[in-house]
Every structure is written in C-alpha cells, then in structure tokens.
Amino acid sequence: MAVAVAMVAILSCGAVVVASEAVGRSQPQALHLALGNSADAYVVSWLTLDETRTSTVKYGTAPGALDKIATGSARIYDHVGGGFNHFVTLDALPANAKIYYLVGDAEGGFSDVFFFETRRAEAGKAPMTFAIYGDLGLDKGEPSIAAINSHGAQGEYDFVLHLGDISYANDAIISHNSTHDYEEIWRDWFAALAPTMTRTPYMVMPGNHESWSRSPLSGIQTFNFTVYKYKFQMPGAAAGSDTSMFYSFDYGLVHFIALSTETDYDGHPIDFYVKQYKQVNWLRADLAKAAANRANVPWIIVMGHRPVYCTGSPYSKDSVPTENSATLQAWLEPLFKEYRVDAYVSGHAHRYERQFPTYRNQPTSRSYTAPGGTVYLVSGGAGNVEGHSSGGADAVWTAYKNITDFGYSTMTVVNATHLEWQWRVSATDELADAITIVSDHDW
Ligand SMILES: [Fe+2]
Known part of the structure; x- marks a missing residue:
C-alpha cells in the first residue's frame, strides 16, 4: 500500500529535508515506538487524519511472514488536524529478536514494513x-x-x-x-x-x-x-x-x-x-x-x-x-x-x-x-x-x-x-x- 511516512532525505551537509509528499488521510503517518509496560512489551503508535475501522499491527520475525496481528484503539482530541492517534501494544515479544511490522487498517491502508530489535536477553550485562x-x-x-x-x-x-x-x-x-x-x-x-x-x-x-x-x-x-x-x-x-x-x-x-x-x-x-x-x-x-x-x-x-x-x-x-x-x-x-x-x-x-x-x-x-x-x-x-x-x-x-x-x-x-x-x-x-x-x- 501507500508509503506511511513522509519521505525524509538526510543530506551530506547534515540538513534534514521533510518532503511534502502527500499522505492519504486514512493512511498511517507519524509512526513511533515506545517501551511498554513490561520488559517484553512495545507500544506502536501512529496518526491518521481520518478515522479508520481498526488500529492494526501485523508483525512477525521475518519481513515476509507478518503472521501475528495485534489491535488497539485510536483517541482524538478536539483540535482541527489533530487526527486519530492509534496505539497498539505488542506483548510477550521474544528477547534478542528482530520484529518486522506494519501498521494501519485493511480499508484505510497499511504502512511500509519496518523493523526493530527487542531487548537483549543479556540486558544488564552488556553495555x-x-x-x-x-x-x-x-x-x-x-x-x-x-x-x-x-x-x-x-x-x-x-x-x-x-x-x-x-x-x-x-x-x-x-x-x-x-x-x-x-x-x-x-x-x-x-x-x-x-x-x-x-x-x-x-x-x-x-x-x-x-x-x-x-x-x-x-x-x-x-x-x-x-x-x-x-x-x-x-x-x-x-x-x-x-x-x-x-x-x-x-x-x-x-x-x-x-x-x-x-x-x-x-x-x-x-x-x-x-x-x-x-x-x-x-x-x-x-x-x-x-x-x-x-x-x-x-x-x-x-x-x-x-x-x-x-x-x-x-x-x-x-x-x-x-x-x-x-x-x-x-x-x-x-x-x-x-x-x-x-x-x-x-x-x-x-x-x-x-x-x-x-x-x-x-x-x-x-x-x-x-x-x-x-x-x-x-x-x-x-x-x-x-x-x-x-x-x-x-x-x-x-x-x-x-x-x-x-x-x-x-x-x-x-x-x-x-x-x-x-x-x-x-x-x-x-x-x-x-x-x-x-x-x-x-x-
Ligand atoms: Fe522548556
């Protein structure tokens, strides 16, 4: 589906240019990860300007096998352009794992596939x-x-x-x-x-x-x-x-x-x-x-x-x-x-x-x-x-x-x-x- 986030070009001089690529109103943007409420939980968040039927994350340990689905909800505040702020928690993730994921909704559109690494099992021992x-x-x-x-x-x-x-x-x-x-x-x-x-x-x-x-x-x-x-x-x-x-x-x-x-x-x-x-x-x-x-x-x-x-x-x-x-x-x-x-x-x-x-x-x-x-x-x-x-x-x-x-x-x-x-x-x-x-x- 369509690109999830506005394209970012990092120039050699160090400047960052945020391309003005239009993001569809029901397509995900503003993706961000956060640590969750336990050591094996991560919160995936994004924004859509229009409401979508679901807040869905498809994920897995290989980019071609996003075989797990987690859903959450969206919240809104009363401000023009504030949009729908989606939050989905991925629980019980394995340590030392590369998690591939995309976010969105079947009708509204999904993001590209991204990945992150979970906490190392030896966390606390290695720097x-x-x-x-x-x-x-x-x-x-x-x-x-x-x-x-x-x-x-x-x-x-x-x-x-x-x-x-x-x-x-x-x-x-x-x-x-x-x-x-x-x-x-x-x-x-x-x-x-x-x-x-x-x-x-x-x-x-x-x-x-x-x-x-x-x-x-x-x-x-x-x-x-x-x-x-x-x-x-x-x-x-x-x-x-x-x-x-x-x-x-x-x-x-x-x-x-x-x-x-x-x-x-x-x-x-x-x-x-x-x-x-x-x-x-x-x-x-x-x-x-x-x-x-x-x-x-x-x-x-x-x-x-x-x-x-x-x-x-x-x-x-x-x-x-x-x-x-x-x-x-x-x-x-x-x-x-x-x-x-x-x-x-x-x-x-x-x-x-x-x-x-x-x-x-x-x-x-x-x-x-x-x-x-x-x-x-x-x-x-x-x-x-x-x-x-x-x-x-x-x-x-x-x-x-x-x-x-x-x-x-x-x-x-x-x-x-x-x-x-x-x-x-x-x-x-x-x-x-x-x-x-x-x-x-x-x-
Ligand atoms: Fe300040």
Whole structure:
C-alpha cells in the first residue's frame, strides 16, 4: 500500500529535508515506538487524519511472514488536524529478536514494513547506549535530527530519551521558517525523526512547550498537556503513576525516572494545570522501591525538563539555585541524597552544561570517580526555533559548558559501576565532552 511516512532525505551537509509528499488521510503517518509496560512489551503508535475501522499491527520475525496481528484503539482530541492517534501494544515479544511490522487498517491502508530489535536477553550485562536530549524542534533542529537519525536508524541506541519541549509546534506563530500550523509541525517533526522512531523506542516527558499552543485559535483545545497525553503513551501504568506525565522503568542496570517538572508539585510552574497531587508521593515511593532493588539495578537516573543546577538567570545567582530551580532543589535534592540518585538530567536551558557532583550548592567532588553526590547535567541545546540561551558566569559547581553549538548526549552503561556520558556537536557529530561516572552508589 501507500508509503506511511513522509519521505525524509538526510543530506551530506547534515540538513534534514521533510518532503511534502502527500499522505492519504486514512493512511498511517507519524509512526513511533515506545517501551511498554513490561520488559517484553512495545507500544506502536501512529496518526491518521481520518478515522479508520481498526488500529492494526501485523508483525512477525521475518519481513515476509507478518503472521501475528495485534489491535488497539485510536483517541482524538478536539483540535482541527489533530487526527486519530492509534496505539497498539505488542506483548510477550521474544528477547534478542528482530520484529518486522506494519501498521494501519485493511480499508484505510497499511504502512511500509519496518523493523526493530527487542531487548537483549543479556540486558544488564552488556553495555547499553541511550541518546538523551531536550528541546528539539524542526527549525534549527535539523543538524541534531540528522545526527540522531544517522545513529538511531542503524539501531545504535537501545532507546531515546527526549527531555521535554518536543517539536516546538506551539511556537508555530513565531516560527520564521515554517508556514505550517500547530498540527502540521507535529506531523513534520515525527516525519523528520521517522528513521529513528520506527526502529528505536522514543521515550518522552513533558516540557513547558507541551502545556498548550500559543495560537489564539488553539489554546483551549490544546490546554493542559492535551496533545502530549494524546500523542504519546509512556509506561506509567506499570510504574504506578498511571500517567505519561511521570513514570519510571527498569532497563538493564538502570532505573529511569521521568518527572514532570511542569506540574503536580508545590510551586510548579504551569499554574493552570489541574493539580492531582500524585507525583510527590509517587516519587518517594518509587525511589524507595528502586533503592531496595539496587543489588539488581544499581543505577538510578532521574530526568525532568527543567534544571536544578544551571548557570545564569533565572536558574541561579552566585551558585545558588533561584526561582523554579530553587523550588525543584527543595523538593528533589533531599530525596536524591536519601536514595543516592546517581544523576539528574534536564533540558529547558538551551545549552549544554555539565556540573560536578553537587549537594547544597557545593561540589561534593571535582571528580566523577566516587562522586559522593548526584551529578547534574543539562542537555537542552538540541536545537529549536528559539535558538540558544546564553547562561551566566560559571558557578562553583560548573565543570564544562557550551552555549554556542547545538548538540545531543548519549549514555553508555558499561557495568554496575561505570557509566559513560558523552555530548556531541550535532553539525559535525564530533565528541566534545565526555566523562565516566564510577560509583558504588554507596555515598
Ligand atoms: Fe522548556
């Protein structure tokens, strides 16, 4: 049947061009994978502009033998062009398997055949690599999208973690390079990352740009993270959070916790959010559970959109967190110490900052070997229409900073005590910063 996703050409100069190939209104587009609610489950998602009779995935372990069928459902929100967001869970997949799949509906049309690799059976023993970054849109995001696709399409990442501010669709009215509206930017953004997202689980968490559209025509319809909640399905159910706004999961030797720094804690910055008062209690319980399981899953990494330690206004002054960073510090830092969280990774500030392991505004060490505290990393400069933010003077906990290049980060978990963190300049894909955290997690 017809092609599922808009064609993406990756040019040698690193630019990504999203072809304006028309996708039929009932044909699948915006395909993306995510990790499911158990280690052997994956969620396959896509969009159709018109309703289809079914939401179907045909899959199997050979491209010519898609002999299994899974079905799911579609959900809609009240916004022109929002379409039908289909979600199908593939359960009980074998480890170490290449799963070929297509998505769609017999009448509406099916996609091309794609494939992804399931978790390795030895996960936790062999090194695993994850890409991690925040604040990635289309305009000015092209170099990062090209670099990420060059690895993601080759299966080099176990999965991707996007730390909020996804697509910058809500900046449509200030975008200089796009004449597209809110929903078109979302669709083009998915199409641009299709080489990665059809092969590699793409995990997300909410940023301020997901809170609503700035367009006066769509503010109400997109209000309160509606589009984020309808376009993505994260494994909150398995983590006891029951939402894609905040969740956790184990993968190999790491317990990952994704927070909403936008909502659901005292002093949260998105004032109009309908508070549920669930996240604070959930986080403490989840950390306690993860700490009790440390013999099996030694690393605990927490992620959220907004930073705790980051230089310059409005994040800090004279090395002391200010405004929302101070609010986050008051909430998170005692928990990070109590449960010995290895690292907190954020975006939001459009730059790269690596801090020394830090506690109460002071480095606990100037080495990442036996850090004695949580390592704070800001990787918010993947690229978007808003460009870079400059930061301020170095703080006492500043180790390295880049405020001029768009870039993205990766983590490689080598074993129970060694974790490699790298940051690359997207335009050249050259390694610009790297550390190895060496920890017995017992400080
Ligand atoms: Fe942000």
